[in-house]
Amino acid sequence: MPKLILVRHGQSEWNLENRFTGWWDVDLTDKGVEEARSAGRLIAEKGLAPTRCFTSVLTRAIRTLHLALYEAKMLYLPVTKDWRLNERHYGGLTGLNKQEMRDKVGDEQVHIWRRSFDVPPPPQDEDDKYRMDADPRYKGIDIPDTESLKDTIARVMPYYEEQIVPHLKAGETVLISAHGNSLRALEKHLSNISDDEITGLEIPTGRPILYELDDQLNALSRAYLDEA
Numbered sequence: 001m002p003k004l005i006l007v008r009h010g011q012s013e014w015n016l017e018n019r020f021t022g023w024w025d026v027d028l029t030d031k032g033v034e035e036a037r038s039a040g041r042l043i044a045e046k047g048l049a050p051t052r053c054f055t056s057v058l059t060r061a062i063r064t065l066h067l068a069l070y071e072a073k074m075l076y077l078p079v080t081k082d083w084r085l086n087e088r089h090y091g092g093l094t095g096l097n098k099q100e101m102r103d104k105v106g107d108e109q110v111h112i113w114r115r116s117f118d119v120p121p122p123p124q125d126e127d128d129k130y131r132m133d134a135d136p137r138y139k140g141i142d143i144p145d146t147e148s149l150k151d152t153i154a155r156v157m158p159y160y161e162e163q164i165v166p167h168l169k170a171g172e173t174v175l176i177s178a179h180g181n182s183l184r185a186l187e188k189h190l191s192n193i194s195d196d197e198i199t200g201l202e203i204p205t206g207r208p209i210l211y212e213l214d215d216q217l218n219a220l221s222r223a224y225l226d227e228a
């Protein structure tokens with residue numbers, strides 16, 4: 001039976017500082033490191049045997065995957081990194097403090113930017129200090145100025161279909177270490193969640209989610225590993 005394990009990276013420095021992060025490449029905090037390690041221990045304890053891993057090109061997700069695999073004694077597994085699994089791009093909000101923005105523009109506007117399906121945050125300015133145009137990992141890639149969840153889905157799902165689905169169809173267990181919104185994109189599809197209802201899905205840091213799938217890759221079950 002194909003299985004898909006999804007894990008959101010452990011707590012990041014900007015999760016702790018309550019700042020809009022998106023594609024900005026912040027590291028894990030000490031707590032995030034511990035969350036990643038315990039995710040790995042849990043994967044091993046539950047007897048899961050992933051054969052292949054995928055992650056974004058962002059340090060917090062890559063490091064979470066490596067720490068988890070080390071704890072699970074699975075660091076030998078093949079890992080594919082791709083920008084399409086990145087966090088949603090937070091546009092002009094990148095780097096700003098979420099509470100300060102609430103105080104400035106109100107709770108409702110911040111909630112729309114954070115959780116609406118198709119309203120993107122304001123775009124990043126040409127001279128924004130958090131632009132990533134010169135970052136070599138994005139050479140040849142048209143870096144977005146901002147992304148809604150809908151935009152994120154438009155790059156996550158083709159990647160899932162092309163690169164991940166063939167392994168699941170072969171009956172493998174696949175582990176993905178990614179981000180709140182790239183994982184929301186996947187969960188929306190796997191759990192058949194509507195555009196309206198997806199606004200309510202919050203994915204905690206460092207808690208692996210196990211999907212058991214049928215041969216057509218429909219979800220048979222979805223559970224947090226620490227509750228399974």
Ligand SMILES: O=C(O)[C@@H](CO)OP(=O)(O)O
Nearest residue numbers: 019020021022087114180
């Ligand atoms: O800042 C971000 O990039 C994300 C994830 O931490 O935040 P949000 O919860 O607003 O989607």
